[in-house]
Amino acid sequence: MDFDSHLVALVDVAARLVNAHTGDWARGVEHTPPTSSEDRIAATATALAREGGRVPRVTRADAELLVSRAHDLRQVFVAAAANDLDTAASLLNPMLLATGARPQLDQREGAWQVHFHGADDSLAVGWAAGCATGLALALGSSWAGRLGTCEAERCDVVYLDTSKNGSRRFCSTSCQNRTKTAAYRARTTR
Numbered sequence: 001m002d003f004d005s006h007l008v009a010l011v012d013v014a015a016r017l018v019n020a021h022t023g024d025w026a027r028g029v030e031h032t033p034p035t036s037s038e039d040r041i042a043a044t045a046t047a048l049a050r051e052g053g054r055v056p057r058v059t060r061a062d063a064e065l066l067v068s069r070a071h072d073l074r075q076v077f078v079a080a081a082a083n084d085l086d087t088a089a090s091l092l093n094p095m096l097l098a099t100g101a102r103p104q105l106d107q108r109e110g111a112w113q114v115h116f117h118g119a120d121d122s123l124a125v126g127w128a129a130g131c132a133t134g135l136a137l138a139l140g141s142s143w144a145g146r147l148g149t150c151e152a153e154r155c156d157v158v159y160l161d162t163s164k165n166g167s168r169r170f171c172s173t174s175c176q177n178r179t180k181t182a183a184y185r186a187r188t189t190r
């Protein structure tokens with residue numbers, strides 16, 4: 001199955017929500033998920049916009065729902081990264097049901113595309129349904145092994161491995177370099 005760019009975008013947004021709202025460390029630096037309503041709204045809007053995308057208008061209710069979903073989505077990434085697909089599936093199926101995830105044909109730039117909608121067309125329910133569907137389609141395909149959690153010390157970042165050979169172990173080159181340096185130091189100071 002070809003994991004197309006729309007699905008990559010959904011899993012990327014899922015990872016961004018997880019990384020914004022959960023985790024104690026990011027790339028060796030302490031990470032404190034936002035707690036005030038204003039900060040949660042801003043972090044959610046940034047996660048949904050992706051790199052250079054349009055920043056959506058996020059309400060307080062949208063942000064609260066997606067913060068709670070982010071905690072569930074982290075468990076999916078953690079289980080999948082540990083190759084525990086049974087657990088990942090048992091987390092995703094109730095999420096698909098709860099969000100009312102369903103495919104719908106939408107017209108974009110003159111072509112019909114299959115998008116995933118939720119039980120209602122609110123921003124948060126739509127994205128929760130989309131993220132759960134993206135992860136479900138990844139798990140049920142050859143992309144199952146590409147949901148990752150960074151293996152570096154002091155990093156809780158989750159990611160989708162889009163590399164050619166799918167053997168990424170770190171969220172970033174900074175974590176890869178940090179780990180290499182630490183391993184080198186451990187060898188030379190022994």
Ligand SMILES: [Zn+2]
Pocket residue numbers: 026027028150151152155156157170171172175
């Ligand atoms: Zn990392």
